[in-house]
Amino acid sequence: MNKLSPHENDRESLCAQIVGLGDQTLRKSYFPQLQKQIEELKKARAAEEEKSAALEIMIRDLRESRAQTEESERKFRTLADFTNDMEYWTGPDERIIYMSPSCEPLTGYSQGDFAAHPELFESIVHPDDRSLLAIHALGAALVEPHCVDLRIITRQGLTRWFAHTCQAIFAEDGRWLGLRGSNRDITKRKVAEDQIQRYSGQLESAFMHTVLVAMNLSELRDPYTAGHERRVGEIARAIANELGLDENRAKGVEVAGYLHDLGKMTIPAEILTRPGKLSAVELMLIRGHAQASYNVLQHAEFPWPVADIALQHHERLDGSGYPQGLKGEQILLEARILAVADVVEAMASHRPYRPPLGIEQALAEIERGCGSLYDPAVVEVCLRLFREKGFKLPQ
Numbered sequence: 224m225n226k227l228s229p230h231e232n233d234r235e236s237l238c239a240q241i242v243g244l245g246d247q248t249l250r251k252s253y254f255p256q257l258q259k260q261i262e263e264l265k266k267a268r269a270a271e272e273e274k275s276a277a278l279e280i281m282i283r284d285l286r287e288s289r290a291q292t293e294e295s296e297r298k299f300r301t302l303a304d305f306t307n308d309m310e311y312w313t314g315p316d317e318r319i320i321y322m323s324p325s326c327e328p329l330t331g332y333s334q335g336d337f338a339a340h341p342e343l344f345e346s347i348v349h350p351d352d353r354s355l356l357a358i359h360a361l362g363a364a365l366v367e368p369h370c371v372d373l374r375i376i377t378r379q380g381l382t383r384w385f386a387h388t389c390q391a392i393f394a395e396d397g398r399w400l401g402l403r404g405s406n407r408d409i410t411k412r413k414v415a416e417d418q419i420q421r422y423s424g425q426l427e428s429a430f431m432h433t434v435l436v437a438m439n440l441s442e443l444r445d446p447y448t449a450g451h452e453r454r455v456g457e458i459a460r461a462i463a464n465e466l467g468l469d470e471n472r473a474k475g476v477e478v479a480g481y482l483h484d485l486g487k488m489t490i491p492a493e494i495l496t497r498p499g500k501l502s503a504v505e506l507m508l509i510r511g512h513a514q515a516s517y518n519v520l521q522h523a524e525f526p527w528p529v530a531d532i533a534l535q536h537h538e539r540l541d542g543s544g545y546p547q548g549l550k551g552e553q554i555l556l557e558a559r560i561l562a563v564a565d566v567v568e569a570m571a572s573h574r575p576y577r578p579p580l581g582i583e584q585a586l587a588e589i590e591r592g593c594g595s596l597y598d599p600a601v602v603e604v605c606l607r608l609f610r611e612k613g614f615k616l617p618q
């Protein structure tokens with residue numbers, strides 16, 4: 224061990240003191256600055272940690288939300304992939320984002336065809352239905368989803384009916400994201416509807432022909448009044464339309480007009496066609512035709528009360544008519560219409576016992592009996608038809 228001399232010890236101690244003094248001086252001058260830097264560093268670190276924690280929460284939320292989106296997309300795809308309907312989504316640029324696999328069996332075109340050609344769907348819509356599709360798409364974008372039936376032509380050239388629905392998709396902030404569309408194949412239903420419509424048209428035509436056959440048969444017995452029932456039917460129909468009766472009820476009035484005098488077949492032809500005044504018995508026989516019409520027609524199943532209308536067509540508002548002497552609204556509106564049409568036609572046309580009196584005299588008669596014999600509303604409409612609307616007595 225080195226032993227220092229007393230002199231050397233003093234020097235060592237002085238050096239230590241000088242160094243100590245220097246340290247103290249340095250410490251004194253740098254300490255506050257260091258302290259401040261340490262504090263700032265601590266604060267910055269705390270802020271970083273805070274940011275990092277917030278970032279972690281955001282990442283976790285994003286992962287969760289992405290997982291939820293993926294889950295709902297998976298569910299949607301599972302549903303859409305297995306549906307028989309042709310489902311699709313387009314982006315705002317009208318490009319196909321998703322097309323369900325059912326597009327191929329329904330149209331003959333693959334998912335790839337639709338993805339490669341955004342205009343493909345519109346181009347396979349039947350040319351006559353394209354404007355319908357355009358109006359529909361605009362409506363879906365502006366208002367709300369609704370359904371339209373349209374035809375498409377498949378790759379194989381077949382025509383299919385689609386019930387087409389589309390809906391505009393918007394983001395929460397209102398941005399337009401595109402369209403969601405769905406096409407259901409309704410070809411079978413449409414074909415069945417067409418057949419029903421065709422059969423029902425054929426049935427209606429056959430029914431009307433039967434009515435006309437019955438009408439012609441009854442007129443064969445009385446050639447002097449030939450055409451009376453047809454003309455009464457046409458005038459009554461025009462009055463019913465002008466009165467605002469619905470199409471079905473107006474049709475019933477027309478048919479009742481064609482058949483109202485069917486019961487005249489029970490009257491001997493010589494009485495019907497004989498000119499001159501009739502005896503009381505002959506008059507009674509002629510008056511019996513309303514009841515006879517009813518007796519024949521009541522067995523036919525019409526969708527309208529044709530038998531009752533025929534029975535009541537000689538009833539008068541004040542109860543002076545026959546066969547039941549009904550009054551006012553006891554008489555069916557259809558029969559009140561027929562009564563006016565019947566009188567106008569009969570007076571304006573030729574009869575075995577007199578020449579035609581002309582339409583003006585016929586109209587004057589219903590005007591005279593307006594409210595007492597004939598329904599005022601029916602008379603008013605009949606006068607308007609002939610005098611203001613140019614309606615002519617059917618030929």
Ligand SMILES: [Fe+2]
Pocket residue numbers: 483484512536537565
């Ligand atoms: Fe009659």
Ligand SMILES: [Fe+2]
Pocket residue numbers: 451455483484565
């Ligand atoms: Fe008649």
